[in-house]
Amino acid sequence: MPVSIVLRIHFSPETLQLLDPLIKDIKKEFTHDPRFSIFFKAIERLGSPNDASIKIFSETEKEEALKLLQSKLFGENGSSQNYSFPDNPICYASRPNSLIIRANGNVGKCTVALYDERNHIASLQPDGTLKLVPGRLAPWLRGIENLDLASLACPLVNLPSS
Incomplete structure (x- = not known):
């Protein structure tokens, strides 16, 4: 039975620049293996009591950050392999x-x-x-x-x- 694994990596405005060593390791260990997909996910406010204290990206900033992370992982002309969850009513x-x-x-x-x-x-x-x-x-x-x-x-x- 085929296996697929999604590496979901959360980031925020405070952690975006700290991901470089992790991206280097992922690039070395996983990008050549088709069983693995990388999913970068900006953190969001989801209703916790601490929501107000969480720094988040605007939509524009989030898109720019995702492009930056993709570029670091796959190169400027590399494929955009960010796994996206389809619009599916089943969680x-x-x-x-x-x-x-x-x-x-x-x-x-x-x-x-x-x-x-x-x-x-x-x-x-x-x-x-x-x-x-x-x-x-x-x-x-x-x-x-x-x-x-x-x-x-x-x-x-x-x-x-x-």
């Missing part, structure tokens, strides 16, 4: 084969609910296996099971308590 977190792996090895479904305990569905073990947290994956997939469009669009909405 990636509703898909059984879509997982996020955090830097600490925790595995989740949703990049918005990073600190929600219900989003910690497994842990990546040193040997590469996953240790599932019992009962945590099924609630994220309930939209697939019952074909509820609201759950498919955002499984976090009305996600049952664990």
